[in-house]
Amino acid sequence: MAERRVKVGGKVGLHARPAALFVQTAAEVEGEVTVAKGDSPPVSAKSVLAVMGLDVRHGDEIVINVGGDDPEAVLDRLVEIANAD
Amino acid sequence: MLIGIGVSAGVGYGPVVRLTRSVPEPSEGEQHGGDIDTETRRAVSAMEETARDLTARGERAGGHAQEVLNAQALMARDPALTDDVRRRVGEGASATRAVFEAMDVYREMLVNAGDYLAARVADLDDVRDRVVARLLGVTVPGIPESSTPFVLVANDLAPADTALLDPELVLAFVTEEGGPTSHTAILARSLGLPAVVACPGCTEVREGTRLLVDGMTGEVVPDPAPALVEEVEAKAAARAAAAAESTGPGRTSDGHEVPLLANIGGPKELPAALENGAEGIGLYRTEFLFLDRPDVPDHEEQVAAYRAVLDAFPGGKVIVRTLDAGADKPLAFLPPPAPEPNPALGERGLRMMRRFPDTLASQLAALAEARRDTKADLRVMAPMVTDLDDAEWFAAASADAGIPDAGIMIEVPVAALRARHLAGAVGFFSIGTNDLTQYACAADREIGGLSRFQDSWQPGVLELVAAAATAAAEAGRPCGVCGEAAADPILGCVLVGLGITTLSMGATALPLVRAALARSTLAQCREAAEAALAARNAAEAKQAARNRLPGTAALEL
Known part of the structure; x- marks a missing residue:
């Protein structure tokens, strides 16, 4: 497991297109992937409904946890999606 | 009938x-027959099939619709949702009821998350209805x-x-x-x-x-x-034949030229405009570039979209309407300052641009660049201009960007009444008859029960058109119509009789309007206009105008 804590830089936060990309990327991982807003309980990053339900907006802090092989590479991609415009 | x-x-x-819109809610406490495995498989495969159907529809639609449909497909096969459905079926709930209840949990969550997710609630409801309809074997909602x-x-x-x-x-x-x-x-x-x-x-x-x-x-x-x-069908065929015969530039039978232009919402509508013989573009709605995105499209993207249209009309006129946001076209990056109980009367069009002048400046800069190396005659005009201050502000903003002779739309009744004063400040007018009618008759465009008032044949609306056209003529300025009124062949002749200089409409209406003009003299158009102004109501105005345009009878209008 590897963890990363980032401030979301994308203007729409984790909504709309970024949310879909985030979930699709997480779904490719064999192991568990979770995301939490701040210190709230984490949810599965493979569930678009759970991720949207977090209502993560621009500037919110999120904590991503990734299991499986090569979690750092996955974290890089997820962070990139969260920060993209 | x-x-x-x-x-x-x-x-x-x-x-x-x-x-169809409504899918019945499966009754509360509905149980399955007892075979958990079969019922679970039924539920999961309905969800998966819905996801595939949504993805396939997205592939066919392309563009933004595809993004929305892909996100809906992700919802339909959401693993957390699927787990919840399995659990509920395991506890005895029928597949339909399990899907309904599981979706409801997430629905509540999205509803409580606030305004930002409201649109997603509708998307989720649509997914739920699709899955439930599939399980019930009824028609899937939508077309x-x-x-x-x-x-x-x-x-x-x-x-x-x-x-x-x-x-x-x-x-x-x-x-x-x-x-x-x-x-x-x-x-x-x-x-x-x-x-x-x-x-x-x-x-x-x-x-x-x-x-x-x-x-x-x-x-x-x-x-x-x-x-x-x-x-x-024979009458319709006669109209179609007359339309097919009419070709060339718009003009009355005695040679008075009335350029016929097309209204378009983006470059993909250009082929229809060209096929129907448009002499230029009278209304290029630029909203499509800005809708459904979190930020303003960048300079290059805008320049490319404007150039695509200019290139189609070398030597022709292309009138670009600057961003008309607000009301029924809200934009994520241009929020109204407060909730508007009546958005049609709110901060929309130029009013919104005056609040966000940088957005207008960036659009005008892109238009100025597209204009630099084109053979087309690019003009810009502002929507929802109310008074002289608005008109002067927009003309100055356009001049700053290097675009002279900016025009304005006449949609607000006071702008028509004060056209004399506005004509001195701008290069041309274009009358948006849809909104002008809505505002003049105080009748919301979307309310079917008020259709009697949403009729540009209302003599009061024609009075406003006449006021704007007369003021423009006195100042030596062109005055076009780019509302749906221009698409009505008889009304098009009346507008010409009122002094309108160009008619712009949805491309498919061009041939019949061209045919009606070609069968009438300018004097007949003027008589028809006078008769319509003198009529007591919209129906009489239409009939009176028709009687004075005998050449159009063969069109079976």
Whole structure:
């Protein structure tokens, strides 16, 4: 497991297109992937409904946890999606 | 026979397909027969099939619609949702009830997350209805799949309903609600399909009944006699033949030139404009570049979209309307300052741009660049201009960007009344008759019950058009009409008689308007205009004008 804590830089936060990309990327991982807003309980990053339900907006802090092989590479991609415009 | 308002000419005849919206809620506590595995498989495969269907629809639609449909597909096969459905079926709930309840949990969550996710609630509801309909074996909501052509009947149509519509399969549209300027009407005209709106009782016609729809007269006949179908189709054919004969630039039979231009919403509508002989673009709506995105499109993207249109009309006029946001076209990056109980009267059009001048400046800069190396005659105009201060502000903003002779739309009644003063500040007028009618008659465009007032034949609306056209002529400025009124061949002649210099309309309306002008003299157009102004109401205005334009009788309008 590897963890990363980032401030979301994308203007729409984790909504709309970024949310879909985030979930699709997480779904490719064999192991568990979770995301939490701040210190709230984490949810599965493979569930678009759970991720949207977090209502993560621009500037919110999120904590991503990734299991499986090569979690750092996955974290890089997820962070990139969260920060993209 | 049912009577509505014909908003897009042509005749359609075929079986009714109804746009269904409501899927029954599975009753509370509904249980399955006891075989958990079978019931679970049923639920999961309905979800997966729905996801695949949504993805396939997305692939066909492309663009932004595809993003929305892909996100819906992700919802339909959401693993957390699937787990919840499995658990509920395991506890005895039927597949339909389990899906319904599991979705409801997430629905509540999205509703509580606030405004930002409200649109996603509608998306989720649509997914739920699709899965439940599949499990119940009833028609999936939305426009049903059909391989044979049909008449589409609905209460009303929203842009989302029609994103995936295959125009090849639609014979005509009939809606219970909506007015002449509703989404249905504009879509039908852009596709060249017959449409009747504000047609009471149409949604009670049974699926499969054959309907004869006359988009000119507004008559809708269930199970018509074969002779009637023949007669109505013959008239439509006569109109089509007359339209096909009319070619070349717009002019009256005695040679008074009236350039006929097309209204477009993006470069993909250019082929229809060219096919129908548009001499230029009278209204290029630029909203499509800005809608459904979190930020302003960058300079290069804008320049490319404007150039695409300019390149199609070397030597022709292309009038670009600057961003018309607000009201029914909210933009994520231009929020209104406060909730607007009546957005049509709120901060929209130029009013919004005055609040966000940088957005307008960036659009004008992109237009100025596109203008630099084009053979077309690019003009800009601002929507929703109210007074002289607005007009001067926009003219100055355009001049700053290096675009001279900026124009304004005349949509607000006081702008028409004060046209004399506005004409000195700008290069031209373009009358948006849809909004002008809505504001002059105080009748919301989307409310079917008010259709009597949404009629540009209202003599009061014609008075406002006359005021603007006269003031423009006195100042030596062109004054066009780019509203739907220009698409009505008889009204088009009346507008010319009132002093309108160009007519711009949905491309498919061009041939009939061209034909009507070619069969009338300028003097007849002026007499028709005078008669319409003198009439007591819209119906009499139309009849009086028609009587003074005898050459148009052969068009079977």
